[in-house]
Amino acid sequence: MTDTTVTTAATPTVSSSRRLAIESMSAYYGDVQALADISLTIEPHTITAFIGPSGCGKSTLLRTINRMHETAPHAKVAGSIRLDGVDLYGANVDPVAVRRKIGMVFQRPNPFLTMSIRDNVLAGLKLQHRKVSKTHGDDITEMSLRAANLWDSVKDRLNKPGSSLSGGQQQRLCIARVIAVEPDVILMDEPCSALDPISTAAIEDLMINLRRDYTVVIVTHNMQQARRVSDRTAFFTVAGAGEPGRLIECGSTEQIFSHPVHQATADYVGGRFG
Amino acid sequence: MTTLAFTSTLSRPERATAATVRGAVAGAGLLVTVVLIGVGAFLAVAGWPGLTASSSELPLGASNFWALAAPLVFGSVWSAVLAVLIAVPAAVGVALYVTWFAPRAVAGFLAALVDVLAAVPSVVYGLWGLMALAPGLAPVYAWLGEHLGWFPLFAGQPSATGRTIATGALVLAIMIMPIIAAMCREVFQRTPRASIEAAQGLGATRWEVIRLAVLPFARGGIICGAMLGLGRALGETMAIAMVVSPAPFLIGFSVITSANPNTVAAFIAQVFPEAHDVEVSALIGLGLAMFLITFIVNACARRVARIYGEPR
Numbered sequence A: 001m002t003d004t005t006v007t008t009a010a011t012p013t014v015s016s017s018r019r020l021a022i023e024s025m026s027a028y029y030g031d032v033q034a035l036a037d038i039s040l041t042i043e044p045h046t047i048t049a050f051i052g053p054s055g056c057g058k059s060t061l062l063r064t065i066n067r068m069h070e071t072a073p074h075a076k077v078a079g080s081i082r083l084d085g086v087d088l089y090g091a092n093v094d095p096v097a098v099r100r101k102i103g104m105v106f107q108r109p110n111p112f113l114t115m116s117i118r119d120n121v122l123a124g125l126k127l128q129h130r131k132v133s134k135t136h137g138d139d140i141t142e143m144s145l146r147a148a149n150l151w152d153s154v155k156d157r158l159n160k161p162g163s164s165l166s167g168g169q170q171q172r173l174c175i176a177r178v179i180a181v182e183p184d185v186i187l188m189d190e191p192c193s194a195l196d197p198i199s200t201a202a203i204e205d206l207m208i209n210l211r212r213d214y215t216v217v218i219v220t221h222n223m224q225q226a227r228r229v230s231d232r233t234a235f236f237t238v239a240g241a242g243e244p245g246r247l248i249e250c251g252s253t254e255q256i257f258s259h260p261v262h263q264a265t266a267d268y269v270g271g272r273f274g
Numbered sequence B: 001m002t003t004l005a006f007t008s009t010l011s012r013p014e015r016a017t018a019a020t021v022r023g024a025v026a027g028a029g030l031l032v033t034v035v036l037i038g039v040g041a042f043l044a045v046a047g048w049p050g051l052t053a054s055s056s057e058l059p060l061g062a063s064n065f066w067a068l069a070a071p072l073v074f075g076s077v078w079s080a081v082l083a084v085l086i087a088v089p090a091a092v093g094v095a096l097y098v099t100w101f102a103p104r105a106v107a108g109f110l111a112a113l114v115d116v117l118a119a120v121p122s123v124v125y126g127l128w129g130l131m132a133l134a135p136g137l138a139p140v141y142a143w144l145g146e147h148l149g150w151f152p153l154f155a156g157q158p159s160a161t162g163r164t165i166a167t168g169a170l171v172l173a174i175m176i177m178p179i180i181a182a183m184c185r186e187v188f189q190r191t192p193r194a195s196i197e198a199a200q201g202l203g204a205t206r207w208e209v210i211r212l213a214v215l216p217f218a219r220g221g222i223i224c225g226a227m228l229g230l231g232r233a234l235g236e237t238m239a240i241a242m243v244v245s246p247a248p249f250l251i252g253f254s255v256i257t258s259a260n261p262n263t264v265a266a267f268i269a270q271v272f273p274e275a276h277d278v279e280v281s282a283l284i285g286l287g288l289a290m291f292l293i294t295f296i297v298n299a300c301a302r303r304v305a306r307i308y309g310e311p312r
């Protein structure tokens, strides 16, 4: 079910480094502050894992990175996020343009159910009004689906609707859809939480391959997963209901799991919390 | 034989309640059927003399019943279809604006306003159509006739009074727009959040989110709304009776002339006060025709909804 050879849709043109610098980010839902003063650098061509208890703001932080946060009613942010030095919250920045550069994979697979598999893969390109010829479209479809380890299982039914796939396949289709537009950064919010162990393993392999070409950030509740796939880990926590989430520490995954600086981190990754 | 323990766990009173509810529901279903059959039977029996009447006994001196009925049935369907064609895009637009574009306060106000439109009695619309809309549109019809007269809809001598089937259909459209808009608003609001985020996450603008995520899910609801509107427009009497100046026995597609097809409902309302003997039977026969047309339109609507309603 997984391809043995993995080609990537993007030929790595590492002109810019694709480093994300999050500086003093705070995020709000109306009057409720969900994140307080997060500063964190996300290194290019690595996988950074966000871990922490439920409600500590992992998803919120992830969604501030591609400016999805502000689609929630009355949502606000303070602080800045720079991608290669450019402030994503700068005055002349269009959030829609940011989302085209920073792709997102959601917790629940959400392909466009009414569209064909091929159209799903190309949906992002069509949105960018790029002229895609039939053969070029075929190439991008194949490369993206290969990169997402999905090509072999769907190559004979590219015109079937997205709804005809299993959950794990749908999630890989969503990843292919993101890869097709060759973003700078890929954000994944618990991408495996709705999947079985085999699909999960397939997606973990895929993430490791994506690191070559992309800066990847994942949110996960699965400590083994964070250890297996990520290079760096950021641990967040929250003092209680109504309190904002805070960053406790961020470092190499090895360091966070073996020699954390803070006791709270040690307790959490060791399975002792509360 | 061993008895398995899969017997009902309902207590005796619970079982009695379940039986009562089942009975009541079945009774309601039966009642609807009986009423429908009853009305149909009455129309058939009371209308029969009209269906077989001779020219001298029929209203307008029609040569036979079908010569009388066909143009009226055509008028009913034609005006209702025109009204739906006008109302659906307007309703979809209003609903999209209210759910996706309007600031919160404006959206609430507009939604309430649309609901008020639905509550205005049709006589009021009829009066307004006759006194204000028709004269206002007369110059428009003159212009259309002059410049687009080659197009079948705008053929013929434009009406000087504006009391055309186009005006009538417009009034009908305004009357049915609120029902359709309410239905659309409902389905637009129910778009799965996951689909909306899928589109937004790919960098879709607001309009692109609507095209990618909202409309594919809403199609069934929009069609349902259109069918509700069509039903209402088919049965509407006063707006057409007051606004449109009819010509007898006319079947024609031009919408801007002073000779317009009449509708069944309007014709019955106009002729019934003066009708006697077999004429009354003929009018009841027209009612029967309308009754049947409603069934046919409903059946077609169901087909359309089944074919196009599912998200694709």
Ligand SMILES: Nc1ncnc2c1ncn2[C@@H]1O[C@H](COP(=O)(O)OP(=O)(O)OP(=O)(O)O)[C@@H](O)[C@H]1O
Pocket (backbone or CB within 6 Å): A029, A032, A034, A052, A053, A054, A055, A056, A057, A058, A059, A060, A061, A072, A242, A245
């Ligand atoms: N749309 C929203 N409106 C209001 N409050 C929200 C919204 N989404 C999240 N929150 C609140 O913000 C805080 C952080 O939520 P967030 O979803 O970022 O947590 P999380 O770390 O991703 O949790 P989980 O691990 O359960 O996914 C929580 O207190 C949550 O209740």
Ligand SMILES: [Mg+2]
Pocket (backbone or CB within 6 Å): A058, A059, A060, A189, A219
């Ligand atoms: Mg979350």
